[in-house]
Amino acid sequence: MRHYWTDKPPSARRVGVGETAAEYGEFRLIERISRLFAGTDRVLLGQGDDAAVLAVPDGRVVACTDMLVEGNHFRTDWSSGADVGHKAAAANLADVAAMGARATGLMVALSLTPETDVEWVVELAEGIASESDSTGAAVIGGDTTRGSQLTVAVTALGDLEGRDPVTRRGARVGDVLAYAGRLGWSSAGLAVLHRGFRSPGALVGAYRRPQPPYAAGPVAAAMGATAMIDVSDGLLSDVGHLAESSNVSIDIDASALTISDAMARAAEALGADPLQWVLAGGEDHALVATFPADVILPADWTPIGNVAEGRGVTVDGHRWQGGSGWDHFDRSGG
Amino acid sequence: MRHYWTDKPPSARRVGVGETAAEYGEFRLIERISRLFAGTDRVLLGQGDDAAVLAVPDGRVVACTDMLVEGNHFRTDWSSGADVGHKAAAANLADVAAMGARATGLMVALSLTPETDVEWVVELAEGIASESDSTGAAVIGGDTTRGSQLTVAVTALGDLEGRDPVTRRGARVGDVLAYAGRLGWSSAGLAVLHRGFRSPGALVGAYRRPQPPYAAGPVAAAMGATAMIDVSDGLLSDVGHLAESSNVSIDIDASALTISDAMARAAEALGADPLQWVLAGGEDHALVATFPADVILPADWTPIGNVAEGRGVTVDGHRWQGGSGWDHFDRSGG
Structure with a gap:
């Protein structure tokens, strides 16, 4: 593993107060961060080697x-x-869960600017360690380098514990669509921040720290989920991936979707449609999966739709007229 | 897996001619790149899922x-x-080899600027695919996103095939130090480019495309190597890591190091000391390892030193007076 920290400072703005990465030095920073990452019985050799x-x-x-x-x-x-x-x-731990697997290891590559505040980086590492610990995964390695833009690349590794991976392509006609976790909370929180507000705290907090239902992934796999994905781009968009990969159509029952009180209030204050957040908002990393109709869903899974022949995703039988998720730069090839 | 490509173009310079990433579109680009990555029998599920x-x-x-x-x-x-x-x-495949393992999978996260030339990115992917293919590893996934600076994060996964990993901390007093691969070539090539030259081609080529001796890693492990590292920062610096981790001293015999004709000529033309390139130049990703003295070294390994009690690295019994490797920003904590 190589830790670059060469002597040509690119221009970049200061991101916080206190000592900067350049002042503090790369080796001290790595040493300090490394202490935050505890091993597990899965880690046969941790950080500090190639x-x-x-x-x-x-x-x-x-x-x-x-x-x-x-x-x-x-x-x-x-x-x-x-x-x-x-x-x-x-974001990465949820991808592992969406395969029906349990995360075991994370690796983190960081590009810092010379002006990056050291305490910000230490907090970043603490945030990674804490979320990773909560799923039983360990941070096993990384790389730090210097650039003109703060960049964080995370790789997650996971174990299927003997189960088959649940892909996007196994949904079958007659299956039930269900989800676990939250929908639209992060997107509502982002809308609130964009307007210059800091509350409702539940929504802003959901944007800042999504709470993916990690354990629901392996449970769904064990219960016979036929296809699964995590909602990172938006429910319609990600269910669209399931439908396309599985060569089926999926209809979502809008009445089965929950609009929380906080979301309803925020929507009213901002003049927004809360259903739009729920259908098209990403980054909560809810899990959405299809199950055979005769499966009794685990407690944390809520049925919200059905799989039929055809193509595409509908809401109450119709194409949704709002956006389907993130505005990508160009969807022409998608 | 999420592919971000949002609609706010950060300022960045154009890196080449032809169609830009922004004009081409993210999904088309991902589709085009994905086609370059062939699977192997190790890949149970490739790209395109979570x-x-x-x-x-x-x-x-x-x-x-x-x-x-x-x-x-x-x-x-x-x-x-x-x-x-x-x-x-x-760089990553060599790290895997330095553990005595065989690389099996690569993941690639890319941050592109809107102005990045599409052909450049396709070539980048081809370069990754080609080098990865040469070791039998497959590109199994990735992420593309947008930033203001071209950034490539690679993760490599490998298999120990039943052997123990060779760490940095197993060198023992009496061991022989040996290396496989090239030393100083990349650094000499970089020096040539810095002076505005494009030849000798062998050195510039070594800077552009290092040729790590991947197969030598697993062979060394099988032959009983006690410690191993890849030379990414420079021979003295990386042998220093071996010595420190193993709590021994290591002496390098300068007469055992090869100065190639191209390197001697380039050194003369630039007024440089070629031994400095060999001892302190990184990025060739040679492998350097310690072996018990009674081991008959494999053909591609050359003995260059000995392990003794004490601390630090010496050359012919003395501290080297030149630099020991990359100039890090601050070594005070290292």
Whole structure:
């Protein structure tokens, strides 16, 4: 593993108060961060060598990676270092859960600017460690380097514990669509922040620190889920991926979706449609899965739709007229 | 897996000619890149789902990650997209080899600017695919996002095939130090480029596309190597890590180090000391390892020193007076 920290400072703004990464020095920073990451019995060799070694008794490893960039995925005036760490870990841990697997290891590559506040980075590492600990996964390695933009790349590894992976392509006609977790909370929180508000705290908190239902993934796999995905782009968009990959159509029953009181109040204050947040808001990392109709759903799963022949996703039998999720730059090839 | 490509273009310079990432669109780009990545029999589930699934019959997975940032680790006027892809893959594949493992899977997270030339990105992916193919590893997943600085984060996974991992801390008094691969070539090539030259081609090529001796890692492990590391920061610096982790001293015999003709000529032309490149130049990703004195070294390993009691690294019994490797910003905590 190589830790670059060369001597040419790119221009970048200061992200906080206190000592900067350049003043503090790379090795001290790595040493300080490393102490935050505890091992587990899966970690056969942790940080500090060329690579880490993780036990995967199943004989298959689940792996995914996700990159967050300042200004695009987070703003340091809206989220603390700990919030960003939490969120970066959660995005990857949820991807592992969406395969029906349990996360066991995380790796973190960081690009810092010379002006990055050291305490912000330490908080980021604490956020990653804390969210990762909550799922039983360990941070097993990483890399720090310097750039002109704060960038966090997280890789998560997971174990299927003998189960088959639940992909996006197994939904069958007649299956029930269900979800676990939250829908629209993060998106509502972001809308609140965009308007310059800081409350309701539940929504802003959901944007800052999503709470994916990690345990619901392996449970769904064990109960016979036929397809699963985590809602990172928005319910319609991600259910659309399930439908397309499985070559089926999926209809969502709007009356089965919950609008929380906080969301209803925020929507009224902002003149927004809360259903739009629930249907098209991403980043809560809810899990959505299809199950055979005769499966009794686990307690944390709520049925919200049905799988039929055809293509695409409908709401109460009709195409949704709002947006379907994140505005991508160009969807022409999607 | 989430592919962000939101609609706020950060300012960034154009890196090449032709269609830009913003014009081309994220989904088309991902689709085009994905086609370059072939599977292997280890890939149970490849790209296009929330996570990939890789077979690790050994029951342990080796994992490392490395981030390359434009302007810090590469310049688009000195290296093509394919060169950068090759180099990003090589840095990680060499880390896996340095554990005595065989690489099986790579994941790639990319941050592109809206102005990034699409052909450059396709070449980058081709470089990664080609270098990864050469070791038998497959690209199993990734993420693309947008930022203001081209950034490539690669994660490599590998298999120990039943062997113990070779760490940095097993060197014992009386062991022989040996290396496989090249030393100083990349550094000499970089010095040539810094002076505005493009030849000797062998050195510039070594800077652009290092050729780590991947197979030598598992061979060394099988032959009983007691400690191993890849030379990414420089021979003295990385042997220093071995010595420190193993709590021994290591003496290097300068007469055992090879100065290639190209390097001697370049050194003369630039007024440089070629031994400085060999001792302190990184990025060739040679492997350096310690072996018990009675081991007959494999053909591609050259003995260059000895392990004794004490601390630190010496050259012919003395502290080297030149630099020991990369100039880090601050070594006070190292």
